[in-house]
């Protein structure tokens with residue numbers, strides 16, 4: 520399936536200014552598209568020019584998208600035009616992306632093993648490579664994505680579920696390097712109580728991510744609650760994180776067993792966090808691979824490891840992702856390597872499942 524472009528020259532789109540003076544919705548024509556802006560013809564109302572000032576907030580509605588933005592420039596010439604910023608969350612991929620976003624679920628048996636730190640930092644590493652990277656924060660614990668980044672989302676998934684918000688872009692918050700965060704909070708608890716009809720309404724609200732995302736990383740929290748297991752089952756890749764501590768390893772095995780019970784064809788990977796040496800990681804991975812092979816049907820392969828690194832604690836205290844706080848640290852180097860391994864554009868990464876994004880969404884919510 521060829522990728523649908525969000526905008527193309529000559530396209531008619533709708534522009535609705537948030538203005539005291541002009542309260543209409545005006546059809547304008549797209550002139551030019553750059554990575555971060557859209558130049559359109561000046562709007563007219565019954566043959567009279569609609570004079571909108573730079574800085575006016577507008578809603579833009581195209582065939583496949585609706586978003587809020589503002590006018591950043593205007594030009595009065597023979598062909599008068601307005602330039603509208605395109606928010607990071609609706610930018611087009613710079614890559615050929617015909618399969619829809621890759622969904623990666625990150626989970627663990629034991630809590631506090633480094634999932635959220637991994638998710639945020641690997642998302643930034645992928646965004647730096649030009650991938651439009653989204654995080655769905657399904658971690659209901661306390662130290663979740665918004666807390667680690669010190670951002671205060673106004674809306675959460677709860678608002679999509681309850682219908683106070685209809686457009687997923689309205690709840691998304693932008694993080695460092697343009698990563699896009701879907702704040703979860705208690706929205707995930709209420710998913711379990713929805714009727715079929717209400718669930719399919721929520722699915723529809725997630726559909727735009729097909730157009731906007733190259734990678735979606737889901738931070739599931741520890742122990743796979745009933746509310747997030749479906750996100751994991753719909754993922755193209757499930758990453759289980761453990762530390763080197765024996766009970767974290769045992770709990771990782773327990774979670775892999777749960778995954779095996781649900782769907783033994785899941786593409787499951789293991790990351791060992793807080794290692795002192797590569798050798799320590801290799802031993803743990805080998806042991807897990809062989810125990811799983813012996814007792815379960817599912818296949819687990821080692822994805823890699825992250826060194827124990829005091830910079831992580833310091834970075835957390837500073838509300839800064841460690842890949843930015845100390846980019847040359849051992850942990851940051853590990854993250855960059857892991858990002859290369861999960862980057863859907865790298866040929867050596869696993870094939871993505873051939874399910875469409877919509878089929879995956881249905882799996883999540885059905």
Ligand SMILES: Nc1ncnc2c1ncn2[C@@H]1O[C@H](COP(=O)(O)OP(=O)(O)OP(=O)(O)O)[C@@H](O)[C@H]1O
Pocket residue numbers: 627629630631632633634635636637658660661662740741792793794825826827828829831832835850
């Ligand atoms: N590689 C590491 N080196 C040193 N400290 C680390 C490392 N990884 C994680 N930590 C420490 O562990 C803490 C917990 O990490 P994080 O919040 O990412 O875990 P989590 O698995 O998301 O926890 P929860 O299950 O509660 O959601 C971090 O704040 C940090 O202090």
Ligand SMILES: [Mg+2]
Pocket residue numbers: 634635636658660662663738740
């Ligand atoms: Mg967490």
